[in-house]
Amino acid sequence: MLKVDKLNVSIKMNKGLYPVLEDVSFSVARGDTLGIVGESGCGKSMTAMALMGLLRKNIKIVSGQINFDGMDLAAFSQKQYEQIRGKRLSMIFQDSMSSLNPLMKAGKQIGEAYQIHFGLSGDALDSKILESLNSVGFTNPEETRSKYPHQLSGGQRQRVMIAMAIAGNPELLIADEPTTALDVTSQNKILTLIKNIQAASALAIIIISHDITVISQTCxxxxxMYSGWIVEHGKTKDIISNPKHPYAEALIAAIPNAKAKDKELGVIKGNVPSLLQRPKEGCVFAERCKYRMPECSGEIGNFVLKDGRTVRCILYRHKDGGKEQ
Ligand SMILES: Nc1ncnc2c1ncn2[C@@H]1O[C@H](COP(=O)(O)OP(=O)(O)O)[C@@H](O)[C@H]1O
Ligand SMILES: [Mg+2]
Known part of the structure; x- marks a missing residue:
């Protein structure tokens, strides 16, 4: 349903043009849940904003396609985006406090979504609000509807956001760090809710998280992702049990209690480079990679392995059935 093909996004800064996403390609099928994982600053939110048509003025799609149900969103105008955003594509953000209107009761905010999408009013709207609150796990929707955002907990606010995001029956829902601000119990509740919503519909979901355990539970x-590249893309169980890209390997070895084969990988040394420090040529991870070879400073393509996953690393040129894409 969604196929992102060699998406390149750059930021204009200090009169220069700095790449922030380079040849990002992935796809999501109807009813699938795709995770995007990587350390902070590697381009996850930028990817989400590009899909939603919400990039700031100084940030541009330079090339590539975002195919959504036969349309290329990368070429969409803001006017065209307004026809589908919040309707066919929907997004929830990490920070529910600043995404909700602090001066409006929860029920009214959800109600507005149903007014906009279905033109509901009166009793029909009232019962829809209660049904909606109930469907995102509020056992006392009558009470919840008359609360202001600050009277709700972080997890409750996030559930209100989810109710609003799915009000228009979207085909694709993007959740950017939906549980990062929450304690473990609320986090699990939200993840269960997202799984239940997905099971009950053909909704495709993209969950963005810096936490691979969140992704492993849901996707x-x-x-x-690493520094604007998708370094590995495939089935979650394959990648978690047997990561191929050196960065994926390090990220998974860093999971607490993981049976790390190589203890040294437990901590990934160094940091994600800033936009200004990104290498202009070669592999973006080379500087931190323990397998670095001279070829890593050349052009690095995507290699499709025998098992179907894609790895952007020169090691897979002749390994595991790797064929350049
Ligand atoms: N508005 C902006 N102006 C300049 N640089 C930005 C802006 N937003 C994000 N960046 C930079 O783009 C890169 C990717 O950021 P982001 O997509 O937010 O990462 P993530 O969501 O993975 O933490 C980072 O280097 C970040 O500093
Ligand atoms: Mg982010």
Whole structure:
């Protein structure tokens, strides 16, 4: 349903043009849940904003396609986006406090979504609000509807956001760090809710998280991102049990209690480079990679392995059935 093909996004800064996403490619099928995982600053939110048509003025799609149900969103105008955003494509953000209107009761905010999408009013709207609150796990919807955002907990606010995001029956829902601000119990509740919503519909979901355990609990497929690249893309269970890209390997070995084969990988040394420090040529991970070879400073393509996953690393040129894409 969604196929992102060699998406390149750059930021204009200090009169220069700095790449922030380079040849990002992935796809999500109807009813699938795709995770995007990687350390902070690697381009996850930028990917989400590009899909939603919400990039700031100084940030541009330079090339590539975002195919959504036969349309190329990368070429969409803001006017065209307004026809589908919040309707066919929907997004929830990490920070529910600043995404909700602090001066409006929860029920009214959800109600507005149903007014906009279905023109509901009166009793029909009232019962829809209660049904909606109930469907996102509020056992006392009458009470919840008359609360202001600050009277709700972080997890409750996030559930209100989810109710609003799915009000228009979207085909694709993007959740950017939906549980990052929450304690473990609320986090699990939200993840269960997302799984239940998905099971009850053909909704495709993209969950963005810096936490691979969140992705492993919810997503059939995953993209591992590093510094604007998708370094590995495939089935979550394949990648978690047997990561191929050196960054994916390090990220998974860093999971607490993981049976790390190589203890040294437990901590990934160094940091994600800033936009200004990104290498202009070669592999973006080379500087931190323990397998680095001279070829890593050349052009690095995507290699499709025998098992179907894609790895952007020169090691897979002749390994595991790797064929350049
Ligand atoms: N508005 C902006 N102006 C300049 N640089 C930005 C802006 N937003 C994000 N960046 C930079 O783009 C890169 C990717 O950021 P982001 O997509 O937010 O990462 P993530 O969501 O994975 O933490 C980072 O280097 C970040 O500093
Ligand atoms: Mg982010």
């Amino acid at each position: 059939s497929h995953v993209c591992v």
